[in-house]
Amino acid sequence: MFNHDLGKPCESDWETKGILDGAITYLIGSVENAKDSGISFRKELKELASQKGLKIKFLDPTDKIHGLFEEVGEAQKNIFKLRDEGKYDELRDFMKKVVRTDLRCVDLSDFVIAYFDSTIATCGSWHELFTAILQKKPILIVMRGGKKKTPLWVFGIVKHEYIFDNEEQCIEYLANLNNGNIPLGSKWVLARKQLEKI
Numbered sequence: 001m002f003n004h005d006l007g008k009p010c011e012s013d014w015e016t017k018g019i020l021d022g023a024i025t026y027l028i029g030s031v032e033n034a035k036d037s038g039i040s041f042r043k044e045l046k047e048l049a050s051q052k053g054l055k056i057k058f059l060d061p062t063d064k065i066h067g068l069f070e071e072v073g074e075a076q077k078n079i080f081k082l083r084d085e086g087k088y089d090e091l092r093d094f095m096k097k098v099v100r101t102d103l104r105c106v107d108l109s110d111f112v113i114a115y116f117d118s119t120i121a122t123c124g125s126w127h128e129l130f131t132a133i134l135q136k137k138p139i140l141i142v143m144r145g146g147k148k149k150t151p152l153w154v155f156g157i158v159k160h161e162y163i164f165d166n167e168e169q170c171i172e173y174l175a176n177l178n179n180g181n182i183p184l185g186s187k188w189v190l191a192r193k194q195l196e197k198i
Contacts, residue, residue, distance in 0.1 A: 017179055018178060022056075023110045023111065024057045025111050025112060026059040026105045026108070026112045026132075027060050028112055028113065028114035028125050028129055029125055030115075032123075032124070041115045041167060045167050052172075054174060054175060059108065082094070099127075103127070106132050109137065110189070110192070112129070112132045113141075114139065116143050116144065116150075118143075118149045133157055138185075139162060140164065140173065140174075142164050142165075142166060142169075142170050143163055143164070143165070144166075146163075146165040150163055
């Protein structure tokens with residue numbers, strides 16, 4: 001039921017428990033310069049979410065669905081080789097596909113989780129983050145070293161309450177959203193439940 005006078009759904013329309021069931025998140029973070037291509041922090045987030053009983057779906061650039069353009073493992077070695085050998089036309093053609101694929105994953109997500117380490121240079125992560133910002137998605141940031149290591153610019157674009165010191169804090173926040181301890185704000189547009197009825 002829709003409350004037309006208030007222009008918003010009635011409270012009875014929304015489940016408070018399991019509200020994030022089926023939600024899709026994209027995991028932003030350095031791949032190129034991370035020691036393990038950024039695999040470990042993504043794996044930890046997924047494992048922690050599973051332990052908390054969260055039924056969130058993860059889009060992970062280090063563990064892509066079959067058919068998408070890989071950028072880790074052998075693929076990453078080949079990318080570096082193209083750059084080292086100065087094969088820039090081939091490098092551009094391949095990386096355009098990677099960028100398109102990863103930004104499309106941002107498009108498909110209901111929210112994003114971004115991992116940053118101030119000691120690791122990154123480029124694509126910032127592009128993905130700002131794409132999510134332009135799309136008005138909820139953004140959660142895990143900042144290695146916490147808020148004191150967070151670039152000042154970030155405080156102007158993301159509420160500090162959404163910046164976490166580690167993966168555990170981030171997943172705990174999501175668990176509290178999921179069970180109704182923290183109400184979802186207006187930025188959370190979980191259209192998938194409505195799309196299922198189309």
